[in-house]
Amino acid sequence: MFAFLLLAALAQTPWEAQLRFTHEPSRQGAPPEGSIHVKGKKVRIEQATKGGILVILFDGAHLRLLRPERKTYVELPAAQASYATVPPPSLDGLRKVGEGSAGGKACGIWEARSETPFGKVQQRVWVANDAKSYIYLRAVTRTARGASLFEVVEPRKTPQPDSLFEVPKDYAKN
Secondary structure (H helix, E strand, O other): HHHHHHHHHHHHOOEEEEEEEEEEOOOOOOOOOEEEEEEOOOOEEEEEEOOOOEEEEOOOOOOOEEEEOOOEEEOHHHHHHOOOOOOOOOOOOOOEEEEEOOOOEEEEEEEEEEOOOOEEEEEEEEEEEEOOOEEEEEEEEEEOOOEEEEEEEEEOOOOOHHHHHEEEEOOOEH
16 A cells, blocks of 8 residues: 555656657657656657657646647547657556666656557667655657667656646637
């Protein structure tokens, strides 16, 4: 019971960071930079794509993909969050598969596997062994179509406003 409460508390630490993306196969025409904001089970990932900025919002129940330059969004089933590269919201349900390092820190490597309408998804997150909260330093998502990796750069524990995780009122649903 204590371990469950500890995992729940760790998942509640709000934080943000810059991201560096690597995709296989490579995605031409998009810079590798992005950002992440996390508050409890809510995640916001921003990344540049060939078609412009993509914002991924996930709150555990809703998955939304926003295109800010068009002021539009698409809502997808929550079960597709792993396929959209959203890392698991906590270590709950993950299994430890090894040790490694990320960001110069010794880490445990944790894995989750899921099935989506598009096929199987394997996700791994690197969490610092000395971490007092669930802030991953690296995340890899593998699907039948390829892999996406992001490195977390200088994570900061800081409050995150709820508005970051909401679709702006002036966006149209596609």
